[in-house]
Each structure stands twice: as C-alpha cells, then as structure tokens.
Amino acid sequence: MRMRDKAIHPADAPLYPIREVSRLTGVNPVTLRAWERRYGLIRPQRTPKGHRLYARDDIERIERILQWLNRGVPVSQVRELLDQPRVVETPDPVAGDWPSQRQHLIAAVESLDLLRLDALFNQCMALYPVDTCLRELFKPVVDELEERWHDQLGATLQRRTLEAFLRTRIGIRLYHANLTSRGSVVLISRLPEDQGTLWDLLVALAASQHGYQVHLFDAPLPFSELPLAVERFKASALLLCSGQAERTDLIRRQLPRLAEQLDVPVGLCGPVARIRQSELQDSRVVILGDDPPQAIAGLASLVKG
CATH class of the missing domain: 1.10.1660.10 (Multidrug-efflux Transporter Regulator; Chain: A; Domain 2)
Structure with missing residues (x-):
C-alpha cells in the first residue's frame, strides 16, 4: 500500500x-x-x-x-x-446534461433506433443509481412521449417498440435480482384501460432496486383473481399502475372493494394516482403517485416483513 x-x-x-x-x-x-x-x-x-x-x-x-x-x-x-x-x-440543474439525454432518448424512440436506445439505456444505468435514472431520464421521457403520442402517426409502433425494449432489459434485471433478494414479495399489474406496460415496468424497476422480490404481470389480471394471486405468491403488497384515468366505476367501486378484501396494501401508481387521488381519499387504496422511486419509498412503511 x-x-x-x-x-x-x-x-x-x-x-x-x-x-x-x-x-x-x-x-x-x-x-x-x-x-x-x-x-x-x-x-x-x-x-x-x-x-x-x-x-x-x-x-x-x-x-x-x-x-x-x-x-x-x-x-x-x-x-x-x-x-x-x-x-x-x-x-443550476439546467446546466446538467439531463435535458440533452432526454432528447437523445426521445429521438431514438421516435426513429426506432434500437442500437442508440440500447447505448443510452446502458450508459445511464452504468453511471447513475437506478432511482436517479428513473427520476431524471426514464419517467420524464415517458411523460413527454405520452403527450406526443396523442393522434400521432406511428405512435403505437413507437410505444410497442419502447415497451418491448424495456420489458427485455428490465425483465433480465428482475430475474437476476429475484434470485438473490430476500425482500418482501410485491405483485405489480396494470389496470384494464392502460394502453401499455411502461408505467408498471418503471415501478417494477424501482421496487426491485429497493430490494423487493417483484412479480410483474404483462397483462391486467381480472380483479376476481387478484386475491388468489396475492395468496399464492405470498405477496406483501399489490401495486396497480396506469397512465390513464380508468373507468369511474373501477376507481370508485371495484378498486376500494378489492382493497377491503385484501390483508395487504393495495397501491395505485402512475398518472392515474394523480388524476383520481381525490376520489380515493376515504378508501383503503394507497395513493403512491406517479414518481416510481417515491412510490416505492412510500410503500416501505406499509409492507410487513
């Protein structure tokens, strides 16, 4: 030495x-x-x-x-x-390179440039903590893209391409993290009217980074089967995600009823949590917001074990 x-x-x-x-x-x-x-x-x-x-x-x-x-x-x-x-x-944070990285990532998605998308993803994940990547890059990009995708030609192709890319990259991380994690089990699924899997993928990545064992469903499960899923997987929490407002009946009746049936927290994540927050204040549904790291941090005090 x-x-x-x-x-x-x-x-x-x-x-x-x-x-x-x-x-x-x-x-x-x-x-x-x-x-x-x-x-x-x-x-x-x-x-x-x-x-x-x-x-x-x-x-x-x-x-x-x-x-x-x-x-x-x-x-x-x-x-x-x-x-x-x-x-x-x-x-001043404006002096940082995050705005530039966001625009590069958006351009890669819009041009369907998978090689560039892969390079940007790997660079961010290698140099920054996962929570920072989510907060500064991935969530703002998803927010902006979802605004651009309204009535835009090629929007569905762009969305599905980004979803397929993230499902592969994040899925690999979840698989390896679950092999070694001793944390509580969290089930994550999207709500019926969500147009894709972007929000549940981001929430799943945040949950895995915070030590949870994550079971992520690619398609929405019927509400009638969610209690069985919680039981069979021995889950400590159920997180439901959506980028849409979802149906009023689902928000005001079905979701509160589901939360009453379960002995574990039912958390709502994504833009739906912000849009519908006031309608769920008197229910057992936990409003976790649309910032994935903050949502998982808010879950910590509610999860047993």
Missing part, C-alpha cells in the same frame, strides 16, 4: 468489500467500478488478488457523489465539485 493511502486510511480502520458498499449506498457494483475507472471519483484499496476494499471515507464520498447527482449535476462534472470546499453552491 502506498504511504499516501496509509495516511488516508489508517491500518486499524474497517474496510468493506464492494458488495457491502453497494448494499450500504444503494449504488450497484458496476456503477462503482465505472465511477472509479472512467471518472476517478473514488479510489478504493486493493487486496493482493485485486479485490476492491472501501474505507468509511470512501463511503462518505460516494454519498456526496449521490447528493450531487440527485441535484442534476452530470457525473462528468462531479469530481471538480468534490474537490472544492463544502460551501460551494449547487450549480
């Missing part, structure tokens, strides 16, 4: 392997390695076999990186901010 490293990390200070650091910070190992190799944001020690070991101040530095990223600062600009005194003011 170099003398400078000894000065920074005393010999008796605890050291953490990358998987433990990932658990503590919520940043996956692939992203931690990218921050180290591509941007020099962190410098962990190495064992004789080359395994990374992180000290407590490395973890604190990662938490500071997350603070800057959550304020909209591009990862490429974070290093210079970390090296400045703590009193430095936060740059």
